[in-house]
Amino acid sequence: xxxxxxxxxxxxxxxxxxxxxxxxxxxxxxxxxxxxxxxxxxxxxxxxxxxxxxxxxxxxxxxxxxxxxxxxxxxxxxxxxxxxxxxxxxxxxxxxxxxxxxxxxxxxxxxxxxxxxxxxxxxxxxxxxxxxxxxxxxxxxxxxxxxxxxxxxxxxxxxxxxxxxxxxxxxxxxxxxxxxxxxxxxxxxxxxxxxxxxxxxxxxxxxxxxxxxxxxxxxxxxxxxxxxxxxxxxxxxxxxxxxxxxxxxxxxxxxxxxxxxxxxxxxxxxxxxxxxxxxxxxxxxxxxxxxxxxxxxxxxxxxxxxxxxxxxxxxxxxxxxxxxxxxxxxxxxxxxxxxxxxxxxxxxxxxxxxxxxxxxxxxxxxxxxxxxxxxxxxxxxxxxxxxxxxxxxxxxxxxxxxxxxxxxxxxxxxxxxxxxxxxxxxxxxxxxxxxxxxxxxxxxxxxxxxxxxxxxxxxxxxxxxxxxxxxxxxxxxxxxxxxxxxxxxxxxxxxxxxxxxxxxxxxxxxxxxxxxxxxxxxxxxxxxxxxxxxxxxxxxxxxxxxxxxxxxxxxxxxxxx
Amino acid sequence: xxxxxxxxxxxxxxxxxxxxxxxxxxxxxxxxxxxxxxxxxxxxxxxxxxxxxxxxxxxxxxxxxxxxxxxxxxxxxxxxxxxxx
Numbered sequence: 001x002x003x004x005x006x007x008x009x010x011x012x013x014x015x016x017x018x019x020x021x022x023x024x025x026x027x028x029x030x031x032x033x034x035x036x037x038x039x040x041x042x043x044x045x046x047x048x049x050x051x052x053x054x055x056x057x058x059x060x061x062x063x064x065x066x067x068x069x070x071x072x073x074x075x076x077x078x079x080x081x082x083x084x085x086x087x088x089x090x091x092x093x094x095x096x097x098x099x100x101x102x103x104x105x106x107x108x109x110x111x112x113x114x115x116x117x118x119x120x121x122x123x124x125x126x127x128x129x130x131x132x133x134x135x136x137x138x139x140x141x142x143x144x145x146x147x148x149x150x151x152x153x154x155x156x157x158x159x160x161x162x163x164x165x166x167x168x169x170x171x172x173x174x175x176x177x178x179x180x181x182x183x184x185x186x187x188x189x190x191x192x193x194x195x196x197x198x199x200x201x202x203x204x205x206x207x208x209x210x211x212x213x214x215x216x217x218x219x220x221x222x223x224x225x226x227x228x229x230x231x232x233x234x235x236x237x238x239x240x241x242x243x244x245x246x247x248x249x250x251x252x253x254x255x256x257x258x259x260x261x262x263x264x265x266x267x268x269x270x271x272x273x274x275x276x277x278x279x280x281x282x283x284x285x286x287x288x289x290x291x292x293x294x295x296x297x298x299x300x301x302x303x304x305x306x307x308x309x310x311x312x313x314x315x316x317x318x319x320x321x322x323x324x325x326x327x328x329x330x331x332x333x334x335x336x337x338x339x340x341x342x343x344x345x346x347x348x349x350x351x352x353x354x355x356x357x358x359x360x361x362x363x364x365x366x367x368x369x370x371x372x373x374x375x376x377x378x379x380x381x382x383x384x385x386x387x388x389x390x391x392x393x394x395x396x397x398x399x400x401x402x403x404x405x406x407x408x409x410x411x412x413x414x415x416x417x418x419x420x421x422x423x424x425x426x427x428x429x430x431x432x433x434x435x436x437x438x439x440x441x442x443x444x445x446x447x448x449x450x451x452x453x454x455x456x457x458x459x460x461x462x463x464x465x466x467x468x469x470x471x472x473x474x475x476x477x478x479x480x481x482x483x484x485x486x487x488x489x490x491x492x493x494x495x496x497x498x499x500x501x502x503x504x505x506x507x508x509x510x511x512x513x514x515x516x517x518x519x520x521x522x523x524x525x526x527x528x529x530x531x532x533x534x535x536x537x538x539x540x541x542x543x544x545x546x547x548x549x550x551x552x553x554x555x556x557x558x559x560x561x
Numbered sequence: 562x563x564x565x566x567x568x569x570x571x572x573x574x575x576x577x578x579x580x581x582x583x584x585x586x587x588x589x590x591x592x593x594x595x596x597x598x599x600x601x602x603x604x605x606x607x608x609x610x611x612x613x614x615x616x617x618x619x620x621x622x623x624x625x626x627x628x629x630x631x632x633x634x635x636x637x638x639x640x641x642x643x644x645x646x
Contacts, residue, residue: 075577075578075581078581079577079581079609082581082584082585082609083609083610085588086608086609086610086611087605087607087608088605088608088610088611089610114610117614121614301571301572301573301576301577301578302572339573339577
């Protein structure tokens with residue numbers, strides 16, 4: 001490939017494989033709105049401008065609410081719209097203007113004041129604090145008559161460039177229009193990465209220099225290698241699109257159960273959040289991770305029993321294959337659940353999350369297990385159930401007791417905490433299976449925040465220390481004759497799949513679009529070769545050496561190239 | 562002065578959806594409406610921030626008041642919303 005004179009290559013982490021070519025469209029960072037020049041009019045006019053801006057923000061949010069597909073998203077946006085129109089905010093901006101502020105400062109200060117009050121109140125209230133910051137940005141944008149930060153809609157397909165994407169941003173991301181995603185921040189397990197992979201959108205995160213990409217610049221994106229090239233011509237762009245179309249059709253054609261070259265089975269399962277994620281085009285052997293918190297996320301109230309049973313039934317009835325692993329509620333740092341009323345924590349990643357929530361709210365866990373059992377009875381499906389963030393044998397035993405009391409036959413635990421991996425054999429004495437959540441296990445093993453772009457190298461699933469903990473679980477499973485799966489994003493890495501199989505992992509669970517490439521990778525090696533690759537990777541000093549030793553240091557071959 | 566005294570029955574108290582419905586309904590009135598909880602000064606029933614800050618839990622009693630002609634019908638509706646489980 002030739003570099004055109006104006007071309008440059010930016011590098012980041014490739015987190016969602018695939019190729020794309022198209023013009024850049026940037027998502028504005030809302031903080032750019034603050035401190036804009038503003039010519040103040042008379043106090044009376046400033047006050048009216050400020051109030052109008054709040055009402056415009058309220059209307060905008062109400063319109064977004066109407067467009068939202070999920071009822072949860074709609075409820076959140078409606079509540080936020082109501083807050084933007086609150087008479088207290090209007091009184092506050094008028095008072096601020098009387099104190100000499102101009103309209104923009106008056107709006108910002110009023111929202112900041114109420115945000116601080118909510119944060120101080122904690123619990124439920126603190127949950128709404130971010131809403132007020134967003135309302136301030138929206139109102140200021142309305143007053144300035146500039147577009148609010150949102151997924152752009154330029155009227156043609158484009159490559160989305162953003163500092164980072166919030167879960168709310170991703171709600172509005174349309175895979176038909178967004179050809180690829182490039183973010184300056186984020187790591188391999190950030191929301192951007194997970195959602196992009198789930199939707200089959202090529203993505204490069206932690207991309208230095210993405211800040212310099214301007215709207216309309218034609219780029220190509222390689223979501224496997226983490227490369228972004230600028231200054232590409234039409235012919236090159238057309239070639240990239242042709243190769244991507246060929247790659248997709250080749251992957252779609254792949255079917256059948258997961259097997260090594262010599263027939264050792266490694267089940268290929270799906271990670272889903274609801275029945276809507278079950279893609280009929282993907283051939284898989286079941287669901288390895290049903291993230292039930294999607295049903296709870298952003299809820300102001302707990303879903304009632306009927307609603308829960310219906311959601312679980314919908315998944316059980318739509319299952320590909322015969323396996324479904326339901327993970328009980330995983331609330332935490334990046335997934336706050338307002339209705340739980342948990343107090344704010346200074347260090348939420350190390351706080352009350354996952355199964356630990358049951359210490360304060362055992363009723364929520366029991367109700368969920370009741371609902372899973374009811375859906376199982378109604379459908380005849382025998383679901384496996386596992387708890388997130390299990391740390392001790394006692395926790396595992398208590399969870400198993402609760403689940404078995406409701407007739408659930410297969411009870412397991414997620415291994416996300418190093419303590420659980422080190423006790424894998426003891427956990428399996430209480431449980432029927434384990435499932436290694438490599439995203440959190442990386443975060444806790446290497447003490448690196450999952451969302452921290454600067455520390456992405458520590459979150460690399462090829463870190464030998466992480467692989468050692470997976471090996472501990474795999475060996476425990478072999479000794480006990482019980483299944484040990486991997487359901488973190490590591491399971492979606494076709495280069496790592498043979499290593500995991502070699503470590504004793506019996507199933508890999510990933511987003512639908514990742515399945516075909518993992519199936520192909522497994523089929524290319526015998527179990528003995530997988531075990532040899534695993535041994536070699538464990539002996540490495542770092543991720544690059546582990547890849548090289550396992551024979552995976554070359555980028556994925558493209559037979560169409 | 563017309564008023565209604567009701568016990569909040571919703572599991573989430575006067576938060577979340579019930580609070581939003583309550584405030585949206587109150588906001589339709591052309592007159593002032595307040596809502597109070599025992600021992601706490603009344604607040605503007607049209608302000609979601611104020612109603613949330615009142616922090617009414619399930620089983621607590623509130624007093625909804627308005628001082629206007631024809632307030633009865635709206636107060637009945639607000640009482641109904643607040644007491645729905």
